[in-house]
Amino acid sequence: MLVSDLDETLLNNDGTINPLNVEAIKAAVAQGFKFVPNTGRSFLSVQDLLKTLGLADQADQYVISYNGGVIVENQGNRILDVSGMSLPLAEQIFQAGLVNDAVDVHIYTVDRLFVYNPSAADEEYMAARGVNYEVMADRNLSFLKDEAAITKVIFEHLDAKVQAQIKAAVLKAVGANQVEATFSSSRYVEFNPAGVDKGRATLTLGAKLGIKPEEIMAIGDNSNDLSMIKAAGLGISVANGIPAVKEAAQVVTARTNNQGAVAEVLERYVLKGEEA
Known part of the structure; x- marks a missing residue:
């Protein structure tokens, strides 16, 4: 499973998605791999993106939203987990x-x-x-x-x-x-x-799916991504990540978000099967 931040990681600076990312994600998912947006945004605001990736309204495909506050199965936007504040x-x-x-x-x-x-x-x-x-x-x-x-x-x-x-x-x-x-x-x-972050939600979803932490990759660019980068078996920073994210990550991509950094990761570790 790859959990991925959206803005400044999966998406270009203008909010669009690089065709290289679309192609690589679809190829990985076709092999049974899980691609899970892990975002600070609402799951409702990413529906068009999910359609582009072929993941909208699909059973056994997921989104983590609100920095880990809600985990959703894409089919019917079924809520699996909510962690709110008073x-x-x-x-x-x-x-x-x-x-x-x-x-x-x-x-x-x-x-x-x-x-x-x-x-x-x-x-x-x-x-x-x-x-x-x-x-x-x-x-x-x-x-x-x-x-x-x-x-x-x-x-x-x-x-x-x-x-x-x-x-x-x-x-x-x-x-x-x-x-x-x-x-x-x-x-x-x-x-x-307190206690609600992208990393906790990543491990929660992994446990629900029977995916071990060491079988999870996480990619991001900013401080709200640090928890998932540290929790995953392989933490990855995009080339445009902030210094703290690059320091915490085991891998820093050669590509920026505008160049298809997520595709680089999937090509390297999933589609070509390189060992981390």
């Missing part, structure tokens, strides 16, 4: 992270996305990736009281210094032991409940 914790995170008026916030439930104060840059980024959302009118989260689960809260700002301020403010407010804090796409600061 409304009071989400409210604390939300209020603490609004360090200035230019920050926008995403609140994810299992099947909906609410955005407060969306920036023009964020609107453009989400539109390019087919992300649907509802705009929040104010800073009150009480309307979420009947939701089954809040899966994660993330903040968007393009300035790395502001991202660091958001992380520090939230951890000070809620306690570092209450959340998993990561960064993604050079624009988001992401908060999941």
Whole structure:
């Protein structure tokens, strides 16, 4: 099984997918190999991508979404596992992270996305990736009281210094032991409940499928990918990965995300059968 991050890993910078990746994924899946998107996004927002890969609505094919918050079987989008946070914790995170008026916030439930104060840059980024959302009118989260689960809260700002301020403010407010804090796409600061991450979900899905950790590869580019890269038998960074990801990985691809890095991995370790 290969679990793969999407943005800046599987996908090109413009949100499209390299034809080399499509071809290699289809070839690997035809051999019985599992290709599992492992993303911070909602599983609903990746349906067009799954169609391109021939994985949409397929039994025994899977997506890990919300940084490990939800595991879904593609056929009927059947929910297998949910790890959410309480409304009071989400409210604390939300209020603490609004360090200035230019920050926008995403609140994810299992099947909906609410955005407060969306920036023009964020609107453009989400539109390019087919992300649907509802705009929040104010800073009150009480309307979420009947939701089954809040899966994660993330903040968007393009300035790395502001991202660091958001992380520090939230951890000070809620306690570092209450959340998993990561960064993604050079624009988001992401908060999941403590113990919920891409690595845990990777091992959970592997156990459900009878796939051992040493039989799993994981590929990513940013800090929210570190847990799965460390959990997998073979952790891989794309050539454009951040330094921490490259350092944690056992393999760094020669190709960037824009050049078909995932195809490079599948060609090397699955389709040609090279030993890791």
